[in-house]
Amino acid sequence: MTAVIRQPIGRFAPSPTGPLHFGSLVTALASFLNIKARGGLWLVRMEDLDPPREVPGAQSEILTQLAAHGLVSDRVVLKQSESIERYEAALQRLIDQAQIYACDCPRKRFVSHYPGYCRDRGLALESVHQHALRFRIQAPRISLKDGHLGNHVWHPNENLGDFIVKRRDQLIAYQLAVVVDDIYQGVTEVVRGADLLDSTPYQLALYQALSEPPPQFWHFPVVLGSDGSKLSKQTGAPAVEDHQAIQNLNRALEFLGQATLNSQDIPSLLESAITAWDPRRVPRLLGRT
Ligand SMILES: [Zn+2]
Known part of the structure; x- marks a missing residue:
């Protein structure tokens, strides 16, 4: 039997319901480091299937914020509304x-x-x-x-x-959109918040029905606000500030159980973070900022 070796592909899939906040930066960074540590591609996808919830301008704002933190999609950004x-x-x-x-x-x-x-x-x-x-x-x-x-x-x-x-x-x-997208984009691993663990069996059922191999899932802790609930755009979590990108990335690394880094520029900081990335050090429980 010959096994098909697939190129490692990871992704980050924000909903354009507001700017990137610290919780979504943590997820973006974790998905980036986990796939880059194995030489894979990192893709960004806009989950813009729910027009009433979309905030005008949020798509480009999120992409600008990600870019300010050195996080740029290796392929054209896919939009669910076009799929x-x-x-x-x-x-x-x-x-x-x-x-x-x-x-x-x-x-x-x-x-x-x-x-x-x-x-x-x-x-x-x-x-x-x-x-x-x-x-x-x-x-x-x-x-x-x-x-x-x-x-x-x-x-x-x-x-x-x-x-x-x-x-x-x-x-x-x-559930259906996300599975069809991940199959279409050849995604081999999904890193996301543990708050989405309960949606995983539905997605696994869809992979089986569509005769496609599921990705490797990694459910990491979500960032909680001081009131103990998940940081979210809906509860008014503040946008990450682009001019503090190095501090933000180090704070995210710390949240993910990784060592913080002294680099003065973002490319070298991310380079070091990829080399040092160890998913076993990510905490298993929900974390508070
Ligand atoms: Zn019914």
Whole structure:
């Protein structure tokens, strides 16, 4: 048997809902160092599928901030809003495989996982009533070997349910878009915040249904604010200041359990950080700034 050697490709995929804050800088830097340490490519992708949430100007602001910190995509920045045809094609493939059903349940009815009420109701996939479309999970369990957190197992009806791939408002759901993008871009590893660990089994199910190998996942701690909640644009986390890029990068390195560096310029700082990068030193628990 010959194994196909794939070029290591990592990515950072911000939503343009505001400028880059310290928490997203940490994720960007971690994904950059982890792939660069193995000579791979680092890609930036804009998750701009939700127009009402998008802040005008945020896309270019984020790219400018990343560049000020020496973080530049090795390929053209892909935008989800320009990838709709690819998502629809993948959705059609899943429909052809009978993996998809329509659901008209009110979304707020389910706190955690969806118990499959509409599985066997046979609602029309195309109708004037614009139902949501769900993916039918058939695997008895879904397991993950996370690069950072180790083994995780999810079981349908315990902590896993059929999930939405196309929303009632006809927007493609995050889980499907992100998997189609990562397949399209040849992404071999996904470094992201541990707050996204719960979305991983859904993505693994989609990889399996689309007959593609999943990337290696690494779920790193997310940066918490002083109130203990995740730093986010929605809660008004401040934008990182470009003129303090060296301090910001050192603060991010420190958060990731790495040694801080004395370099006076950004390229040499990143160079040293790549050489010294050791993911085993990243803390396992959520971190506070
Ligand atoms: Zn339903």
